[in-house]
Amino acid sequence: MRQADLAVGPYTLTCALGSGLRAVREAIRTGRSGLRPYTSAQVSCYAGAVDGLEQVAWSGPWARWDCRNNRLALAALEADGFAQAVAVLRSRLGSERIGCVMGTSTSGIGATEAAYRDMRARGAEALPAQFPYRETHNIHAVGHFVHSWLRLKGPALTVSTACSSSAKVFGVAARLIASGTCAAVVVGGVDSLCDTTIHGFASLQLLSGRPARPFAADRDGISVGEAGGFAIIAPRGLMDGAVLGLRGTGESSDAYHMTAPHPAAAGALSAMAQALRAAQWTVADVDYIHLHGTGTPLNDAAEDLALVSMGADKVAASSLKGALGHTLGAAGIAGVVFTAEAMAAGLVPATTNTDCIDPAVRSAIAVAAQRRPLRRALVNAFGFGGSNSVLALALLP
Amino acid sequence: MKVAISGIGIMAEGLPDWESARRVLRGEIPYEKQPLRTACPGGLGANEARRCPLPARCAIDAGLQALAMGPYAPSMVATVFSSASGDLDIADRNCRGLVAPAPALSPTLFHNSVHNAPAGYWGVATGAQTRSISLSAFDDSFGAGLLEALTTVTVAGEAALYVAYDMVPPPAFARVRTVAAPFAVALVLAPAGTPGCAVMEASWVPARVPETRMGDASLEDLRRHNPAARSLPLLDALARGGRASIGLGCGGETGLCLTIE
Numbered sequence: 001m002r003q004a005d006l007a008v009g010p011y012t013l014t015c016a017l018g019s020g021l022r023a024v025r026e027a028i029r030t031g032r033s034g035l036r037p038y039t040s041a042q043v044s045c046y047a048g049a050v051d052g053l054e055q056v057a058w059s060g061p062w063a064r065w066d067c068r069n070n071r072l073a074l075a076a077l078e079a080d081g082f083a084q085a086v087a088v089l090r091s092r093l094g095s096e097r098i099g100c101v102m103g104t105s106t107s108g109i110g111a112t113e114a115a116y117r118d119m120r121a122r123g124a125e126a127l128p129a130q131f132p133y134r135e136t137h138n139i140h141a142v143g144h145f146v147h148s149w150l151r152l153k154g155p156a157l158t159v160s161t162a163c164s165s166s167a168k169v170f171g172v173a174a175r176l177i178a179s180g181t182c183a184a185v186v187v188g189g190v191d192s193l194c195d196t197t198i199h200g201f202a203s204l205q206l207l208s209g210r211p212a213r214p215f216a217a218d219r220d221g222i223s224v225g226e227a228g229g230f231a232i233i234a235p236r237g238l239m240d241g242a243v244l245g246l247r248g249t250g251e252s253s254d255a256y257h258m259t260a261p262h263p264a265a266a267g268a269l270s271a272m273a274q275a276l277r278a279a280q281w282t283v284a285d286v287d288y289i290h291l292h293g294t295g296t297p298l299n300d301a302a303e304d305l306a307l308v309s310m311g312a313d314k315v316a317a318s319s320l321k322g323a324l325g326h327t328l329g330a331a332g333i334a335g336v337v338f339t340a341e342a343m344a345a346g347l348v349p350a351t352t353n354t355d356c357i358d359p360a361v362r363s364a365i366a367v368a369a370q371r372r373p374l375r376r377a378l379v380n381a382f383g384f385g386g387s388n389s390v391l392a393l394a395l396l397p
Numbered sequence: 398m399k400v401a402i403s404g405i406g407i408m409a410e411g412l413p414d415w416e417s418a419r420r421v422l423r424g425e426i427p428y429e430k431q432p433l434r435t436a437c438p439g440g441l442g443a444n445e446a447r448r449c450p451l452p453a454r455c456a457i458d459a460g461l462q463a464l465a466m467g468p469y470a471p472s473m474v475a476t477v478f479s480s481a482s483g484d485l486d487i488a489d490r491n492c493r494g495l496v497a498p499a500p501a502l503s504p505t506l507f508h509n510s511v512h513n514a515p516a517g518y519w520g521v522a523t524g525a526q527t528r529s530i531s532l533s534a535f536d537d538s539f540g541a542g543l544l545e546a547l548t549t550v551t552v553a554g555e556a557a558l559y560v561a562y563d564m565v566p567p568p569a570f571a572r573v574r575t576v577a578a579p580f581a582v583a584l585v586l587a588p589a590g591t592p593g594c595a596v597m598e599a600s601w602v603p604a605r606v607p608e609t610r611m612g613d614a615s616l617e618d619l620r621r622h623n624p625a626a627r628s629l630p631l632l633d634a635l636a637r638g639g640r641a642s643i644g645l646g647c648g649g650e651t652g653l654c655l656t657i658e
Contacts, residue, residue: 117496126568131572139482155541157532157545159531172548174552179547196491255520258509384513
């Protein structure tokens with residue numbers, strides 16, 4: 001979709017690498033990985049966990065909202081002064097003019113997993129009446145929480161299209177602004193570690209026993225990570241000092257399989273082509289592609305095929321899934337924040353953990369960081385159910 | 398935001414298709430609950446048909462009904478799916494598996510647990526590679542999804558299929574989440590000026606609007622106890638024809654005011 005002149009304003013990310021943009025910048029410079037050994041009910045793997053989430057228990061009016069996913073959301077909102085930036089915008093535009101569109105795949109289902117363990121221990125058959133389903137497990141719990149915490153009064157909804165969720169939110173925001181419904185939208189994504197995803201990916205044999213190595217010859221699956229990230233989207237005229245523009249979005253469906261990518265990468269290709277068309281760019285205009293690059297043999301091969309098919313195999317590209325893990329519903333916003341910081345630094349980030357590219361991969365995957373001007377970039381995010389989303393970002397002149 | 402409505406589909410107990418629902422809503426036949434009749438959608442292979450869960454079957458059924466009323470093939474429409482709670486039956490089965498002495502999860506149950514599973518099955522069943530979004534706004538999911546469908550049509554100028562569904566949670570959730578009966582509804586929205594069965598004008602307002610209720614007590618009960626059935630006053634207006642105004646919750650302290658002509 002062609003965007004009006006939209007800017008990506010203040011943004012932030014909290015992930016396994018640390019809290020806020022300082023950790024992101026350091027990781028882009030050094031290629032550091034935040035993946036560590038992780039054990040979840042008999043599954044041993046590596047995961048990108050965020051430190052410190054166990055140490056805070058919520059009380060008072062927010063007690064019912066207490067779960068790992070909302071704790072992660074709050075930690076991310078407090079990083080880089082993001083919540084304060086929203087407060088400033090609120091006083092300028094009015095809270096009813098600002099929407100809130102979040103992405104997640106599992107929201108706070110970890111709370112229900114814990115409640116089921118408790119049910120089992122007590123021999124109970126049902127969740128107790130006081131279990132806060134709405135505020136924790138429900139898909140919209142995170143959107144509702146962020147909307148309430150930031151005291152916004154515009155539209156609030158939560159997108160859940162698996163691993164493309166927090167890339168899709170940018171398209172929703174652009175439509176809310178273009179339709180005149182909102183003056184600005186807080187977008188973001190929050191997904192936290194839980195047994196459902198660790199065991200689920202293990203059951204599909206998509207979980208690596210080692211840290212994920214996207215596009216490596218010996219890649220054998222993902223490492224799950226958790227992250228929370230946010231950005232403000234608004235017309236450029238409302239965003240003094242913004243350095244990044246949202247030039248276009250591309251979305252498609254594979255219509256092929258619930259988990260495996262389309263063998264000809266038709267969906268990925270179509271979403272990337274749409275984003276280029278919307279931005280009025282050709283492949284030659286693109287300086288960097290932030291790959292979805294999960295680290296499974298099939299996903300990476302399909303994404304490589306998409307780049308080759310559109311003639312983008314000479315464009316510098318990398319995946320950060322070896323640095324922070326696959327953050328699922330937060331992968332889109334994590335990709336945007338990493339890409340924004342890479343563009344600001346003029347540095348193509350390395351594909352962390354990958355030393356030796358699969359000889360079958362033809363795209364220009366960066367193994368080491370490369371210094372060069374990055375003015376225009378694509379960010380890919382693809383998910384289960386064949387859900388594809390691609391964003392076109394540009395440094396503002 | 399002004400759009401044409403060019404198709405309607407429904408799947409609920411005693412309301413198995415739009416024609417039956419239309420007659421019930423017009424008061425021509427009484428509303429009687431009947432067991433849900435969902436066929437497995439054509440277009441799925443044998444394995445996928447076996448794996449396709451109830452919410453996806455209801456959503457696909459309603460969506461295909463709505464498209465069949467108008468000129469659009471599945472490959473011509475963007476899709477928007479909304480559900481307050483998704484598939485709690487699968488969440489229940491996954492959580493039971495995870496807390497068992499030897500924790501295990503079925504790969505099928507895991508991929509069916511994503512909120513966009515109905516959208517994924519829709520793509521596989523119809524071959525439609527168009528863009529698709531799946532969302533929730535808890536009990537205001539119908540209004541929030543309608544807003545997304547409206548902006549898709551009015552901003553991008555594309556026709557959109559909007560499907561909302563919610564199912565009855567399993568017994569383990571009985572004390573924490575009430576959805577009294579299953580309900581799926583589908584609307585095809587097209588750019589204003591396109592021929593259709595009605596014209597709808599919608600405006601979003603930053604305040605709770607009085608929700609339009611159903612005159613019939615049992616239909617009002619259904620409306621109150623299934624977030625997708627919040628669509629009933631809109632369906633009622635479409636069944637009766639003529640001009641009508643409808644208020645809907647739309648997430649947070651916000652609402653949608655709809656006018657049907």
